[in-house]
Amino acid sequence: MRKFFHLYIYSTLIAFAFLGLWVYITNFTELLDPVIFPSPEIVVIAFGKAILDLFKGFLSSMGLLVPAFALALVLGIGGGLYFGLHHRFRVILEPFFQTFSPLPPTLFIPYAIALFPTFKSASIFILFITTFWPIFLGTIQGVLLIDKPYWDNARTIGLKGKDLIFKVILPASSPLILSGIGTSLGFSFIVLMMAEMFGAESGMGHFIQYYTDFTQYDFVLAGIIFNSLIILAIMIIFEKIKKRLLFWTNLKSEAN
């Protein structure tokens, strides 16, 4: 904890200065429209009133994000492994990967709405497209860039099948797989909020859109802060998991 303060003393000071400025401007000046920029106390009150709704929204959002992400993980890593290891098929399909992967997933919304029966399934589909490509391409890259000596090493001890995949190929390519997953997570929040703000009847994005329509910006701000905290928490957890999985890239050796 002491180390934390030592490291982030200035960051903490800046945060408090910002908060102080916000209190000052909203309470003691008329620089900002009080409807759109409510003072912090009012936002805190709104936060307290809405906390239950905010959590419901969070669960609803996760109901879209988790299935989409899980599917993207399975198909992205599974497919990436397959195409990383099968040179011929990869070469044949590479042009399609290159064509489709950079497309904004929101382009497919008309078809998602037309083809899927509910808003929920359509959103999961769009979120899946969003999260699939970075994981899939990251895995292919990861497999292709495995150091050749690891392959030699695996061959000399006769590794095959399950052991080869889980003890060598996946760990060796995990740095790039995880970086793909990180990219996916980042995109997924953007798309999730877009989807919820324009079509949903629940969720974190919907909460914000709902109160915007009533110009209740204290609730809007409470929603934005809540979202930020959730996204921050998810990213911190992801970084922790990543660091843990990649522990071997960052070990300190004994002196020679």
Next chain:
Amino acid sequence: MAKVLEKFINLKTENVAVPNKIEAKSIYFDYDGLEILNNINLTVKEGEFVVFMGPSGSGKSTFLRLLTGLAQPKQGEILVNNQSVAKSLPDSSVVFQDYSLFPWLTAEENIILALKQKLKKSKTKKELEQLAQGYLELVQLGHAIKKYPGEMSGGMRQRAAIARALSLGSDLMFMDEPFGALDPVTRINLQDLILQVNREQQRTIVFVTHDAEEAIFLADRIVMFTPGPPGKIAEIIDVPFPKTRNRKQLFESLEFIKFRDYVLSVMNRGVFEKLEESYEVRVGGEGI
């Protein structure tokens, strides 16, 4: 006269009646059109300690790779235990300069992973662990069983790699500059360890180095490669010192110093010839 000669030849063949471990016949290898190895012939006897020496680019490591079956020669044939390595990797263990261990597994897990392939499913997890620990203790790594390669020093890593190679139980070991990155003391310790393995367990060892003293101390025979490309065998030198060798006495003896000079002169001869060759080309080129 003929009879005497015959007798002499008989005697000689009796002396070397040990079976062949490795036979490489007229090996040729190129990479992207560049000749790496040309017309290499070599036989290694069972239990022999053979060292490949030569400057960088002489193809000694490439040749070792061909022997391990990790790459195939473009021409010629390699037999290990009288079986061609073209069909399947020979029964052998390989120690690389680095990379012999997977950094995401502990020393113990690395060995268990290798043992598992070897023993199929005949052993329980517990038995595999005990075996792995036994081999790690054998190389004085009993204290580092749960350590990851990244937490070990270079010497410890190579010890663990040797433990893994030993655990595989093969009587043939390939080692590609395994001690190249180690400090002198660690290096000496590991040289002693590997000689002990060669002697006590009758394992055949093929070892690559560019260090003349290391080569002489370890080898029964030194195979000297010419500077490539393409690398050829310049000379196969029998090391005249009986095993077991005492390092201090050997290194201080006049015979050793003379022999080392000889080995180095064989290597340098090739290097100088190569230099002259490229010089001539340059001079010729300037004339155009």
